[in-house]
Amino acid sequence: MKARIKFSKTGSMRFIGHLDVMRYFQKAFRRGHIPVSYSQGYSPHQLMSFTSPLGIGLSSDAEYMDIELDECPEPESMVERMNQTMNEEIRVKDFLLLPEDAKPSMAMLAACDYLIAGKPDHMSQFQDIGKTQKLLEGLLSQEEILIRKKTKRSEKVVNIRLNIYCASTSREVFERHTGGSYASLSIDQKEYPPILYCQLTAGSVVNIKPELLMEALCREAGIEYDPLAYQIHRLEMYGDQYGKKGEVHLLNGEAPCLLVPLSKYR
Amino acid sequence: MRKLALRDEILLKIEKPARYIGNEINMVVKDPEQVDIRFAMCFPDVYEIGMSHLGIQILYDMFNQREDVYCERVYSPWVDLDQIMRKEGIPLFALESQDPVRDFDFLGITLQYEMCYTNILQILDLSQIPLKAADRTREHPFVIGGGPCSYNPEPIADFFDMFYIGEGETVYGQLLDTYKEWKASGRERVEYLKQAAQIPGIYVPQFYDPEYYPDGTLKSFAPNIPEAPEHVVKQVELDMSDTFYPEKPLVPYIKVTQDRVVLEIQRGCIRGCRFCQAGMLYRPIRPRGLEFLKKRAIQMLESTGQDEISLSSLSSSDYKELQELVYWLINEFTDKGINISLPSLRIDAFSLDVMSKIQDVRKSSLTFAPEAGSQRMRDMINKGLTEEAILGGAKEAFRGGWNRVKLYFMLGLPGETWEDIEGIAVLSDKIAREYYTIPKEERNGKVQIVTSTSIFVPKPFTPFQWSRMNSMEEAEEKRNFLLDKVRSQRHGRSIKYNCHDADVSVLEGVFARGDRRLCDVILQAYRSGCFYDSWNEFFHYSRWQKAFADHGLTMEFYIGRERGEDELFPWDFIDIGVTKEFLLREYHNAQEEKTTPNCRAQCSGCGAARFGGGVCMEVRTNESQD
Known part of the structure; x- marks a missing residue:
């Protein structure tokens, strides 16, 4: 069973x-x-x-x-x-x-939602939500977001633009897009003030870490990316209802893709 | 959310951050504001080792049963965090509340081996508590030592306010009640120590003065205040079936050395091996009742979810109801996916039957601890294991499918000859030959024998406390000699020989029988960067050599001489029940190669009977005369 x-x-x-x-x-x-x-x-x-x-x-x-x-x-x-x-x-x-x-959930994993928040002892300029939203929109309007991706074996430059299914500083906007409800979380949002929400490609074939998006955003803002300055909090994991093992179907890509939270995915 | 003493970025930088966050299953949570006494219980080594120690689990549970006490844990920060804490001035904290240790009422430190002495100074230093007891004020915790090394506390006497000599179950309550009265009274720090010194088992070093002869030996050792007793009597828990024992042991997140539920079936040992300190310190042997053990086994496995239970004692085969207990454990738990581990078992028909039921014969190995290679030597150390028994046990095991054997010996025992050492190689080879006497089709591949030697360290309160220890050079010569002999045996290629480092053993020997003058040597070594001495990669022998030289002391004095039979020892003020006369008698018996029967076969009048418990009160029967 x-x-x-x-x-x-x-x-x-x-x-x-x-x-x-x-x-x-x-x-x-x-x-x-x-x-x-x-x-x-x-x-x-x-x-x-x-x-x-x-x-x-x-x-x-x-x-x-x-x-x-x-x-x-x-x-x-x-x-x-x-x-x-x-x-x-x-x-x-x-x-x-x-x-x-x-099917095992790992094989079906297609995307994850994350919250990126500030750390209590690292108040950054991203705390100004209005500015951050503008920066984010600027970043997302680009056709290519090139970022150096390191794995255990290799290091290569990848374009992550199409892997960012949604990114917003507004929880409401993000909830509308993903269908999630993220008002009450197990992370203390006073201590870790939210910066942005994002939905990214995940799975065993292509896995985009939220750190990469944050790194790109820092570059956009012209500041150095400090991995210790942000708390990353996972909000949900999705399977692709049309997904096949070993294939990646991007959301809104050519192949059909329907994201369903793993807790509802059978 | 739980407060943590270390910032995220520190926790992300260091190895195994789980060592420092606490919050393990069964951790006790109390409001520090609501208790009278905050007790920090410390094992001065890394978390994985400290968390494996049963004694702390017993005391942790015992203290926390009191509503007015909150007992928390502290372990040595690993070298990576140590560096950060020093640089940033972060005070050492307890795992439960994550509060600084310096704000506690007590800091209890368990002393399980001599090589942790510099780690004690690291703990005090990081806690920002003055290293020497004399420099502490009312604002500082009382630092209290306990455990086996507190039976010669002198080399670390300056760093402790007091030592608890003996088993913690008995007078801690009294010590804490007295503390509460003193705290409320607002009197001087020394006043509490005076009261503590009058509680049986409590030794307050500052109330005693040693005097030395010009040759460095002890001239006298006496109290300097009327309140302090001349002799401090070891504490013994007499009712082992109606006492503190955790029902809900802590469950660590990371893998620790003893990652299992531990059931202490008895305390003490009847065997009387002459090199063994524990065998004398914990006399008389006191078994726990079968029903008590069954109940605790069920409760502990239930409350922890551990998948392994291990029996603990100095010699499990001497527990009278062992068969009943072990078969009960097997019936009760093996079908629930729970492993049963049985260390320190004599190899005989029963243990082989049990082992074949609970482990994969092909993957496990047999362990023998003959301790010495020749019968003459085994008689000297009173190790009642004969060559016949070893070869017989091995043969039975080989027939049962085992093909791996581990053997433990000591090098440098008093009176050892080259022939005795060669005996280690010869015995290892005889076991291998035994294997090849069984028909080829019944064998399970080649035999593998691992022979290990440690260097004998004479310990206080053993018959060999007068003996000289081998120097590093002697130990190395013997090691090379033995290696050569192992290789030249017929099955030499089936025997793997391992040995301990001699330099660490030498220092251990010095501390074991050291005196109060060593405090400053240890302090200097620590200041020059020594800590984690029991970890090879951090052991700096040359720094120790310099520290001795700078204080006009030699290691030779402590280990390199046969001590006079009338010499006063730094630990003689402690009364463990077993008398110095008995130990001397045993020392002479060793020299005459005479064995002494075990406690169940015949009482040898060691002195432990004065406690009025355990084997001393048992009715002796003929069947126990083995």
Whole structure:
């Protein structure tokens, strides 16, 4: 039996790396007597897979993992049961059973929503929302936004313009575009004042980190990009209803693309 | 949102930021404003090591059961963060509240090994607490030491306000109650120390003065105020089944050294190995009741979600109800995906049966700790393991499918000859030969033997506390000799030989039996950049050499001489129950290669019976005479 879990990760838990989050959940499932299935063999492990886990330091209201269950007698009570074993900074927000033929969420991931906020001890000029919106519009009006993208193996210049599906300093505008509702978040918006919201291509083939957009915006503003000055907070992850494994369909591109939040994607 | 002591940008710059954020599952949360006493409990090493220590988990739980106390944890910041904290003047903080340690009432530091001594100074320094107790005022926390190294606290005496000698379960309550009264009274700092000194087990170094003979040995060691007792008596918890033991141990996020639930089945040991300090310090052996252990096993696994439980004791095979406990654990937990780990088990039919049930034979290895290579030497150290038993156990295991064996020995034991050392290579080879006596079709590939030696360090309160320790040169010569002998054995290529670094061991030996004059040596070494000495990459032997020379002291004095039988030792003021007369008798027995029976077979009158508990009160039966 397959199930998908959506959870938030904030505060001090931002500094817990992905492997440790996995270990955290393994223990939480045992504490909560969640009947997660085990692999066979001499050292059995729980069957779980995470969707595009966050890097250290980032926070999120929408992390996803798929798990395999032996049984699931009361799916309605699962969120509550799991939260009894969670700490305050990792909370389960959603639990849904998947059909047996459901594709793994990582394979279907097509886009993510992010909030980029200021850090308490790094007040930047982007706090002037009016100015930032103008800068952002200026940036988005360009046909090409070239940025140096570093991976473990290589470094190359890419054009990320078409991968920015939406970017705005206005939450309302962003919500209208994405269909999300981001007024109440697990990140403290007084301490981390919002700068902008964005929706970017994500997935195993092309993955655009919000840091790249911020870097481009800094260039536009003529200031140096300081990665430590911004808090990045993930708001949602989407699957592409028409997506195929190993292919990237851009939103509003030639191939059809329909983004659906992973918590509603079956 | 939880407040953190370190800014995001620091946490993002350093290795493993999870070491410093706390918030682990089962962490105790209290409002610091609502308690009378804030206690910072410190293990002076990196988080992953400190979090693996059972003693702190027991005390953490015990302290926090009191409503008027909030006990929090502190570990040594790793070198990367250490540098940042010094540069920016960030005070060391406790993990729970993230508040500076300097604002606490107590800083308790556990002393598990000698090589952590410079890390104690790092902790005090980063906390911005004066390093020497004499320089502290009413504004500073009381710094209290405990754990095995507090049985010779003299080399670090200047840095502590007091030491708790013995097991924490007994008089901490009294110590804290007295503190509350003193705090409310507004009296001088020294007044509290005077009261503490009258609590059994509490040693306040500033109330004692050592005097030395011209040759450097101790002339006298006596209290300088009437309130301080001449002897400090070790504290012993007598009822091991009705005492503090956590039901909800902390669950770290990052992988720590002991990443499992630990069940201490008994405290103490009946064996009386003459090199072993723990075997003497924790006398008499006191088992915990089976029902108590079962209950805690269930509670701890339930509350942590850990996937492994480990039994802990100095010699698990001596726990009388071990079979019942182990088979119960297997029945209860193995089908729930929980591993059971059983260290310090004698290899026999029972342990082989258990091991074949709980682990993959092909992947696991057998461990023997003969400690010495010849029977003569094993008799000297009173290690009751015979060659017959080792070879018999190995053969059984080989038949059961094992093909890997780990062997632990010591080099430099008192009275050791070249023949004894060669015996290590010979015994390793005999085990390999044993493997090849079983038919080829029953074997599981080649045999692999890993033989490790450590350098023997004489410790206080052992029969070898009078013995001389090998110098670095001697240790190295023996090591090379043994390496050569291992290689020339018939199965030499199946034997891998590992050995410890001699320079660290030498320093450990000096601290183990050192005196108060070493405080300034340790201070200077620390000032010249020594800390994390137990980590090879940070150990600077030459800085230590200079610190000794600058203070007109030699390491030779502390380790390089056979001590006189009438010599007064810096730790003699501590009364561990086991008497100096008994230890001397055992020292002589060692020289005469005479063995002493274990506590269950026959009482040898060590002195621990005065506590009136454990094995000393058991009725002896014939079956325990093995």
